[in-house]
Amino acid sequence: MDVFDILDRLVAFPSVAGKPNNDITGWIETHLAEHGTKVTVLPGPEDDRFNLFATIGPTDVPGYILSGHMDVVPAGEPQWSSAPFTLRRDGERLYGRGTTDMKGFLAATLAAVPMLAGLRLARPIHLAFSYDEEVGCRGVPHLIARLPELCAKPLGVIVGEPSGMRAVRGHKGKAAARVIIKGRSGHSSRPDHGLNAIHAMSEALSAAVSEAERLTRGPFNSAFEPAYSSLQAGVIAGGQSVNIIPDSCTLDLEARAIPGVDPASLLAPIRARAEALETDGFTVEWMAMSAYPALSLPQEAALAGLLRELTGEAPLAAVSYGTEAGLYQAAGFDAIICGPGDIDRAHKPDEYILTSELAACQRLIEALGARCAA
Structure with missing residues (x-):
């Protein structure tokens, strides 16, 4: 099978994050086994989702990991011009959900x-394919925890997120959380008999706005756009009718942090403001939704030098989106981003990848193999 046949099969699996993925994992396992590759399927704690790890070459010698995720975001947008889980070719463009991401x-x-x-x-080349990256990098930590028993400590991890085949050394970290405030409902004509959860949530929302403004004053890292950490309220919901005192309100928040800043710490002031409302009779629940650390690979790192040689271009300092690379680095492995496609095409109707991008990526991987055989 060539790269187009394989992509056709992969796109046909509607492997939406948060859903069982045994079908796509099983197909990849079978494909690899046909070429004599040692494959280990690693069940996650959900019992219906799996990571996959495969090795080509010796397992007791340091090598390189090629890392990617098997899940995709949903494809329910009505603007798709063709079935999102059927690969469609139009010239050099290959359309379908997940083609780029x-x-x-x-x-x-x-x-x-x-x-x-x-x-x-x-030196071996390992394949590390994870699940549920799109809902907060939930699968790959379980895979990373198993690496000591699966292979010698790798020399580096190449995470193939779409970067136009330009290596990238850094990205921000992220933490997302949900705060739920519960009060007491009643008729709006007697606000003294109820506890308005939306009014209470305004305290947490105000804290979020204040923290977001404060972060614009630094610290700064010029490799990023914007050059500072950021925070935003992304979703708020509550209430039933204008004449009912709302007894519940939910707020979803996210923070994105430059390297050296813990993204979860940026949400702490909002959590403190929300939990202080319990003294007024409200019930407050704080739920961590997702978190991953920033990536910051030094310019002089051997892995950065290797990718410079393989791509012919100096790695970029940073990108704005996040990946699993920060989790690999936090576990003690050098990691870098380099993959086909453009992140601006991801998570949109008519997502596509170019045939030339696929060819360039395959050439890079084969060139890495030639290095490991030398």
Whole structure:
């Protein structure tokens, strides 16, 4: 199978984050096994979702991990011009959910396996495919925890998120949380008999706005746009009718932090303001939704030098979106981003990848294999 056949099969699996993924995992496992690749399927605690780890070459020698996620975001937008889970080719464009984010990278990696398997690799190349990246990088921590028993400590991890095949050394960290405030309902004509949860939530919302403004004053890191950490309230919901005192209100928040700043710490002032409302009779629930650390690979790192040689371009300092690379680095492994496609095409109707981008990615992986065989 060539890269286009593989991508066609991968896109056909509607592997939406948060759903069972045994179908796509099983297909990849079978495909790899056909080429004599050692494959380990790793069940997550959900019991219906799986990570996959495969090795080409020796397991007891340090090598490189090619990392990607098998899940995609939903494709319910009405603006799709064709079925999102059916690959459609139009010239150089290949349309379908996940083509860019990031089944294109998975396809290029799997297409390179026969060539890699035919080499006598002195250093291994590992494939690490995760689940539920799109809902907060929930699957990959379980995979990372198993790495010591699966392989020697890797020399580096290449995370194939769409970067136009330009290596990237950094990204911000992120934390998201939900605060739920519960009061007491009643008729709006007697506000003294109820506890208005929306009014109470205004305290937490005000704290979020104040913290967001404060962060614009630094600290700064010029590699990022914007150059400072940020915070926003993204979703707020509550109430039933204008003449009913709302007894519940929910607020979703996220913080994005430059390297050196814990993203969860940026949400702490909002949590403190919300929980203080309990003294007024409200019930407050704080739920961490997702979190991953920033990535900051030094310019002089050997992995950055390797990607400079393989791509012919110096790695970019940073991008605005986040990836699983920060989690690999937090676990003690050098990590870098490099993959086909453009992040601006992701999470949109008519997502697509270019045939030339797939070819470039497969060439890079095969060139990495040639290095490992030297």
